[in-house]
Amino acid sequence: MDRNISRRGFMGAAAGVTAALSAPAVLGAVRPKAVVIGGGAGGATAARYIAKDSKGAVDVTLIEPTRSYYTCFFSNLYIGGFRDFASIGHSYGKLASDFGVNVVHDWAIGVDRDAKSVTLAGGGAMPYDALIVSPGIDFVEDSVAGWDLSAQNKMPHAYKAGSQTQLLKAQIDAMPQGGTYVMVAPPNPYRCPPGPYERVSMVAHVLNENNPTAKIMIFDPKEKFSKMALFQEGWETYYSGMIEWVGGEFGKIEEVRPDAMEVVVDGEVVKADACNVIPAMKAGKIAEMAGLTNEKGWAPIVPASMQSQMDENIYVLGDATQNGDMPKSGFSANSQAKVAAMAVRGALTGSTVFPAKFSNTCWSLIETDDGVKVGASYEATDEKIAKVDGFISQTGEDAALRKQTYEESVGWYAGITSDMFG
Amino acid sequence: MKRLLDPIRAIISGLFLVCMASAAAKAEDIGDPESGAQVWKKCASCHMIGQGARNKLGPHLNEVFGRRAAGLDGFNYSKALRRAGADGVVWSRDKLEVFLENPKSLVSSTRMKFRGLRDKKERADLIAFLREYSSSPRDIPESAPTAAPTDPDVDPEILAIEGDTAYGEYLSSECVTCHQADGDDKGIPSITGWPQADFVTAMHAYKNQARPHPVMRMMAGRLSNEEIASLAAFFGGVK
Ligand SMILES: Cc1cc2nc3c(=O)[nH]c(=O)nc-3n(C[C@H](O)[C@H](O)[C@H](O)COP(=O)(O)OP(=O)(O)OC[C@H]3O[C@@H](n4cnc5c(N)ncnc54)[C@H](O)[C@@H]3O)c2cc1C
Numbered sequence: 001m002d003r004n005i006s007r008r009g010f011m012g013a014a015a016g017v018t019a020a021l022s023a024p025a026v027l028g029a030v031r032p033k034a035v036v037i038g039g040g041a042g043g044a045t046a047a048r049y050i051a052k053d054s055k056g057a058v059d060v061t062l063i064e065p066t067r068s069y070y071t072c073f074f075s076n077l078y079i080g081g082f083r084d085f086a087s088i089g090h091s092y093g094k095l096a097s098d099f100g101v102n103v104v105h106d107w108a109i110g111v112d113r114d115a116k117s118v119t120l121a122g123g124g125a126m127p128y129d130a131l132i133v134s135p136g137i138d139f140v141e142d143s144v145a146g147w148d149l150s151a152q153n154k155m156p157h158a159y160k161a162g163s164q165t166q167l168l169k170a171q172i173d174a175m176p177q178g179g180t181y182v183m184v185a186p187p188n189p190y191r192c193p194p195g196p197y198e199r200v201s202m203v204a205h206v207l208n209e210n211n212p213t214a215k216i217m218i219f220d221p222k223e224k225f226s227k228m229a230l231f232q233e234g235w236e237t238y239y240s241g242m243i244e245w246v247g248g249e250f251g252k253i254e255e256v257r258p259d260a261m262e263v264v265v266d267g268e269v270v271k272a273d274a275c276n277v278i279p280a281m282k283a284g285k286i287a288e289m290a291g292l293t294n295e296k297g298w299a300p301i302v303p304a305s306m307q308s309q310m311d312e313n314i315y316v317l318g319d320a321t322q323n324g325d326m327p328k329s330g331f332s333a334n335s336q337a338k339v340a341a342m343a344v345r346g347a348l349t350g351s352t353v354f355p356a357k358f359s360n361t362c363w364s365l366i367e368t369d370d371g372v373k374v375g376a377s378y379e380a381t382d383e384k385i386a387k388v389d390g391f392i393s394q395t396g397e398d399a400a401l402r403k404q405t406y407e408e409s410v411g412w413y414a415g416i417t418s419d420m421f422g
Numbered sequence: 423m424k425r426l427l428d429p430i431r432a433i434i435s436g437l438f439l440v441c442m443a444s445a446a447a448k449a450e451d452i453g454d455p456e457s458g459a460q461v462w463k464k465c466a467s468c469h470m471i472g473q474g475a476r477n478k479l480g481p482h483l484n485e486v487f488g489r490r491a492a493g494l495d496g497f498n499y500s501k502a503l504r505r506a507g508a509d510g511v512v513w514s515r516d517k518l519e520v521f522l523e524n525p526k527s528l529v530s531s532t533r534m535k536f537r538g539l540r541d542k543k544e545r546a547d548l549i550a551f552l553r554e555y556s557s558s559p560r561d562i563p564e565s566a567p568t569a570a571p572t573d574p575d576v577d578p579e580i581l582a583i584e585g586d587t588a589y590g591e592y593l594s595s596e597c598v599t600c601h602q603a604d605g606d607d608k609g610i611p612s613i614t615g616w617p618q619a620d621f622v623t624a625m626h627a628y629k630n631q632a633r634p635h636p637v638m639r640m641m642a643g644r645l646s647n648e649e650i651a652s653l654a655a656f657f658g659g660v661k
Contacts, residue, residue: 342592354592357593361637377640388644390640391636408609412609414608415598415602415608415610418602418603
């Protein structure tokens with residue numbers, strides 16, 4: 001382990017941190033190492049909290065390929081024209097400068113669990129005492145017949161934010177008058193349960209302004225969806241006649257034809273001018289490569305600590321997990337990250353570990369100043385993360401309350417992004 | 423020269439005179455203190471004024487005219503407001519008028535969560551009301567304390583619980599997903615630097631469903647009395 005101290009990246013991190021080293025007289029002279037894979041809602045939060053709360057006693061490395069993280073949360077508001085693209089992008093600069101996190105821009109391509117080491121695409125290995133894996137989601141191959149990643153420029157998913165989101169917006173803006181936007185919605189479980197329906201609301205908002213005779217069709221394999229009554233009420237109020245949702249058996253498509261821009265459903269061919277395919281999801285690939293996933297493609301965890309059920313030195317966060325009752329949201333990933341950060345510090349430095357508390361709230365925007373929310377609190381039981389209590393916005397709420405809910409979501413966005421990136 | 427509502431009071435306060443001399447105001451700009459008392463209700467959950475007024479979540483507003491921004495000893499002002507004070511901001515009629523219209527336009531990171539009064543008449547009325555409590559109003563026997571307590575009282579034993587700041591810091595990680603850790607208000611109210619009794623009282627009002635917000639009811643609902651005290655201790659100390 002010692003020789004790794006001289007590795008390029010570790011030197012930078014060590015500088016800001018020497019003063020705190022004397023603190024809990026850490027296991028000999030070498031600081032224990034926490035390595036985090038993925039700098040999203042789960043990973044960035046975990047890296048920041050371990051570094052911040054251990055006051056330098058833990059050496060924290062974050063492995064993340066991109067230099068700017070574009071949040072999926074509020075990416076629908078960018079599509080709706082309520083945010084500009086730059087406002088949903090965040091850099092890792094402060095994690096490095098203010099918290100001493102060693103940020104390595106690379107892909108993790110393997111985990112040697114016996115040697116406790118992560119292999120990087122750029123060559124080299126990153127040893128760890130505790131590993132946190134928060135890679136988000138990947139798509140299940142062949143879950144939408146006719147679609148694979150090579151078709152994502154014709155039929156974007158825009159379910160990882162960044163260029164995909166920009167592309168989808170451009171395609172919506174380029175739709176001919178009276179054209180058709182088709183969404184192929186995902187089966188459960190998937191990231192951000194209200195996400196596809198907030199997106200439809202935002203697309204409808206844009207079309208209503210620029211292309212009022214356009215149509216939106218949603219083919220959905222599910223019988224019902226998150227905040228369904230709230231969305232349907234809003235769609236009727238603001239976008240009456242524009243949105244057609246086809247759910248359940250009838251919503252299961254046969255195939256998509258990206259070259260022809262067609263969707264085949266129930267023997268019929270639907271022509272699309274913009275087509276948003278959101279395939280079925282599974283844990284980000286690296287979780288599978290590390291042997292952390294089950295037959296369903298998700299990583300089961302120990303509720304009290306977020307440790308992997310497969311390996312006690314590894315913690316899995318966020319969308320990649322199968323955790324019980326918590327939905328796959330940025331709020332959830334951030335909440336889980338704090339529980340894991342505390343558990344990792346406890347394991348590596350012997351600091352106090354308080355009982356886990358989890359919570360989630362998901363806001364969605366339906367139309368200008370009309371926000372709704374759903375949320376719950378959770379606790380760790382032996383068998384899962386279990387829901388304790390929850391709430392949801394009501395249909396028929398007055399405009400002032402809806403506006404307040406939207407403003408609150410703007411505050412939340414500012415809160416969670418500074419909680420992730422400092 | 424401004425029309426002085428009460429020349430005698432003006433003489434008592436030299437500073438007041440200086441401020442009032444700053445700009446001309448037309449007669450119709452001068453509000454009606456009785457209507458202002460109605461507007462004041464929006465302020466009264468955080469500020470007290472009149473006899474016996476003390477600092478609550480916000481500073482008491484007796485003698486606010488002529489007071490330097492962040493000018494009361496013993497009140498934990500935001501950094502932003504202290505900076506405004508150091509820059510020489512003094513609460514004159516004109517400054518209050520700008521501040522009340524949109525607090526953040528004058529002091530961008532004030533902790534005051536009030537969004538402002540868009541209606542010019544309401545502002546004028548409120549200023550006229552505040553004006554009645556400047557120039558020694560503490561000594562006016564007929565002016566009763568005006569801050570109506572809005573939250574149910576909390577059992578003194580619960581208020582007396584001493585929080586554990588370290589535990590509070592851990593619990594706080596759940597709050598700062600939405601609330602800014604440094605006390606800024608970016609759409610969600612600031613929760614730093616509150617007097618502990620006010621923090622505890624507010625949290626119990628959520629816990630007992632006396633305050634309406636569903637997220638906060640849920641959050642407070644599963645916190646024990648000790649946990650609430652610990653959060654109050656931790657956030658109370660965040661400057
Ligand atoms: C349209 C949409 C709207 C949404 N709206 C909301 C909302 O309003 N509120 C909310 O709470 N949530 C929302 N979400 C959900 C939220 O974005 C996710 O739940 C959250 O990002 C999950 O966090 P995570 O850490 O699990 O994954 P991510 O945030 O996706 O982070 C994963 C990171 O890991 C990196 N990575 C992946 N593989 C590797 C590897 N092998 N090596 C190194 N790095 C790797 C990726 O580059 C990525 O940066 C929304 C999602 C979408 C798609």
